[in-house]
Amino acid sequence: MHSLKVVDYMNRHPVRFAPDMSIEAAVSILLQSSQRGGPVVDKQNKLVGFLSEQDCLATMLRDTYHNEQSATVSDCMYQGEVVTVDANTSVTDLAQQMTANKPKMYPVINTDRQLVGVITRTDILRAIDLHLRDGFTHR
Template identity: 55%
Template sequence: MESLKVADYMNTHPVTLKPTMSVAEAVEKLINTPYLGAPVIADNRQLLGFLSEQDCLAKMIESSYYNQQTAYVRDIMRTDVLTVKPYQSALDLAQQMLGAKPKIYPVTDDNGFLVGAISRTDVLRAVDLHLRDAYRKVG
């Protein structure tokens, strides 16, 4: 299974957010994607953080209570982002995802630039395809 690389199963064109976007703009982008969050990037694709639907929901509830919409992505994004590299094993990532870890990981190159994203569904698909292939070879 070591031949299962993240690069082979990641989304190379994930939805991304900018730190200067309003939370409302970010929500609009997120609700049109199957992912539960998105990487926040600079103009040069350097990863700056991650914003989840949960982060947005908390801020939107607060905004509705105060009847104001003034938050920006940079105000609520997480900057302690767990990332993976495209050359890492998808099986190792699957094992990592068994714990209380993110359901989606930004994929960055060795310099911290975003090259994609991979979700738990993507990893599950990778393992499933690999097992199906192995079953065919045995049978």
């Protein structure tokens, strides 16, 4: 199962955000997608943060209370060390990592920290399930 790689199961066209995007525009994109958050990238497509529904909710609630609409993605995104994964990582290694860490979605980056996709717990479950089903049909 170590031959299963993240690159084969990741979403190559995830929702992504720019730091200067308004939070209202980001929320609109999230609501139209099936993602619960997404990577924030700069103009060179380098990962600079992560924006979650929770981040948006807190900001929108605060802005509603103060009757403001001026926040940008960079104002409310997570700017710490975003947990990422390499495209050639084994699906089973990532599955083990996911049981210990909380992120539900991992940005997939290359050696230049450029975003190449995202992979979720659902993607990992699907990969393992397909592998197991394939193993049963070949017996």
